[in-house]
Amino acid sequence: MLGPQSTFVMYDEEFKRINFLIEKLLRESNSKVIFLVDKNGQLIAATGETEHLDTTSLASLTAGNIAATGGLAKLIGEKEFSILFHEGEKDNLHISIIGTRVILVIIFDQRSSLGLVRLRVKKASNELAAIFDELAKKAESETKPGQGESPFAEITDDDIDNLFS
């Protein structure tokens, strides 16, 4: 399977299916915001009331949080804590792990409940996990050597220098 250094690739088709699923989850769980983050802290997708949210920071801190609790889990002999729940005065945070490398984060308030969120997450998780599995397989088959499809195959030194000008 995927080594620690494998690139995480997202394609149009799967991106659409993922967004469709989290929008559905948003409606069915009555939540405010949903986002998906990879375990390294990179935002994969987000939906809901995200305009006033710093999703980049949220993504990085969520990954840090999962990494830290994962470290704690190992120390006490658990593989991982698959669900984290943080209760606030108005908003609550439900964090769960999908497959092996993706984190699902849901922000909800009193219009929903932990029970409802849990229930909806369970079903959506399986569907999302299936897509991420497909993605991993697809990325693997498309990055086999000799298939110079990468948009970066033709990067020049100038392109790189221009980034910093």
Added chain:
Amino acid sequence: MSFINYASREINCKIVYYGPGLCGKTTNLQYIFNKTAEEAKGKMISLATETERTLFFDFLPLALGEIRGFKVRFHLYTVPGQVFYDASRKLILKGVDGLVFVADSQDERLDANIESMENLQDNLEEQGMKLEELPFVMQYNKMDLPNLTPTEELSKLLNPRKVPEFTASAVTGDGVFETLKAVAKLILIDLKKGAGS
């Protein structure tokens, strides 16, 4: 592990600043944050102790521009340098695409530099990575201070493979962007070769 998103035409790469306690990792990021245009940066997050020592990590997202129609983003992280935060350092290293080792050039920190470099290699190895296979640059920081180990000697001890190396003073900003640019370049060259996949 870089993240290439063909749907939103973005590519994200993770750069980690490593080095002994107080060598100036956080100061590097602060300088970059202060000198980067508003539209090219996100918020800088520092999870630090009351005395401003890094507790878990600093995080600075940069979106410098586009290459071939892809928005290129770099996520900069620092590790906590203090010896006893090793568990956290290991977590931050996960999925790293490029590394900067910030050495503290002050004489009395020579041993700390060497120890930190060995710690970096151990921690990478534990996760199945090798320093030699990663985009990697060296920075000799605090050049503005007296009592320095000569740079040639630091280089001999810390950089036997002669990866790109830079003298710097993170407080004044000397060498800070040169260092960042060098590691970013190595990462992009790596992507080009498809080595990152």
